[in-house]
Amino acid sequence: MQIDDQRRPAHAPGLARAGAAAMAIALMLAACTDRDAASSTSAGDQAAAVSELREGPEPPSALDATREAGPEPDAVSGFSLDKLPISTTSLGDFPYFQLPAGYASLDSFARVYPFDRVGFWTGDRVEWVEGKFHVSHIRADGVTYSPIQVERNIAAIVEQAGGVQVFSGREPPEAAEEIRAGTSSFAARYRNGLCFHTEPVHVYVIRRTDRAIWIRQCSNGDKGGGWIIGETEPFEATAALLPSSQIEQALGESGRIALQVNFASDEAVVLDESMPQIGEIVSLLKANDGLRLSIEGHTDDTGTPERNRVLALARAQAVVDLVVARGIDASRLEAAGYGSDRPVADNTSEDGKATNRRVELVSLQ
Template sequence: MTKILNLCFLFAVSGAQAFGVAPIQGYEVGSHKITDYADIDLPVSCAQPSCQLKAHIANGRFRIDGKVEKLQMLHRSGSKVSPQQVAREYTASLTKVGGKLLNRESGENGAFVFKVPDGAGHVWVVLDDNFAGYHTLYLVTPQTRASTVSVQASELAASLRSDGLATLYINFDTGRSELKAAVEPTIDETVTLLKQQPTLRVSVEGHTDNQGDAAANRQLSLDRARAIVAALEARGIAKGRLAAKGHGQDAPIADNRKEDGRAKNRRVELVQLT
């Protein structure tokens, strides 16, 4: 049996986590990166009644976001270690600190997902075996994406005049379309714009990054656009002045290979209708 040599969690008083993991015997750390905010989107198997991830699954994929620490463990020995065996070793160590494996049926069908308490909440630990001599650990501390960037009605008007569209960056939870309280200033400024220009008609058009299923992303972007339209109507904007459209991942404006590019692609545009 392989054995985890050392596994420890160090929790800062502020609630931010430093997470130290020593590789399984025969492995070594190939890369280690911490990102203040990122999305994790991986295939998982969650068909059994025992699976406790159903609330986080969409189209067979597990999607979460937050502060992400990513460790890639490279296989350096001649012996073959199955993903199930790797999972058993991490399960044993994480269980000792109160962690729980939530989808035991995974493995060749996708990532293993653990939930580990940290005193103030929990950390997601996602083990993805890549079947090429290495496996990857994602340690995700849930946190809110940077605040929604609010714009002034005058800025929206200027963009519409010059480009025929204005871009809103609105913070939605991963895979969800409900509007958060932080979006209120942006909605209010959009209402101001539309009231200042009573003949203006706009199409509210949602866009996503390329993470996940393309068809699901188109529906998600449409649902988000409709949520914004509903919020504008609730503030007195006539229904006939608004339309909703969802493009999903089909119209990126930045490089989806990088998180900052994906963040730019997750947007809503107000497109002027003639």
């Protein structure tokens, strides 16, 4: 019985033999366990590797197994156009690129906007591009639509043109919302170049010495896809300089006057071409010691009302700061921002939008 065995002296031969046998069995079991664990780990790693090859990294996509990732944004400063190579490859006419054989863009779904503002996700932020844009739907023409074939062909022609891929994957929801909110009539104008938010998008840039060409391409599985091609174009100021005498006359007659002061896109930075107009404001104030002004910023309706008010106030304050820096007492100036709340023209046209983007001087006397 087991109870009797446990009561035997430790030097009993039977117990010694049993102990030795038990030890040997334990060692064998431990060795087997180690081998099984190693085998299990190896099998698990192999299964994971196979699964990754089959499914691809998140988010799953048929394109992930072959997609070449674009350059990673700089850890400190993020995307920078200046870091991209300059392309000198000869290009044809805008929009420059043709779809691969077997694919076509219906003319009825293609649009060209001579001057607009569209956001592109670069992997770390939305880059706002101003200029000319082409947008169109991509469909199969006598073949089954293949997302990977379309993507590889577009990537190849961009590479041949000296461009690079800056992003490939799903756009973050907050980025998609920022692009939609910051682009005029985005859903209506660019719907033929968009895909479901769950689908990956591919963004490319071709940097030229005088401009940059942006491409955004996506597919909805085998149902078709779309792309947007943009070419940066500097804003051409059309407003004439208003001399201080004309500003003074308008203030005396109506108490206010609108000036077309030009700013960097979506920023409160006065462009160099508008510095002479700042000088005229300074001249007016120096010639009229008792004059006090409210400098009011206004925008078009692109973007959210809240964002527009913030931007308008920042731009008005930028003008105040420039005037003060040229010797005018800050107590004679006030800054106000009304965003798109007080339009003076129709925001449905580019001319109307340009008119609404203004700085107004209002007499506080």
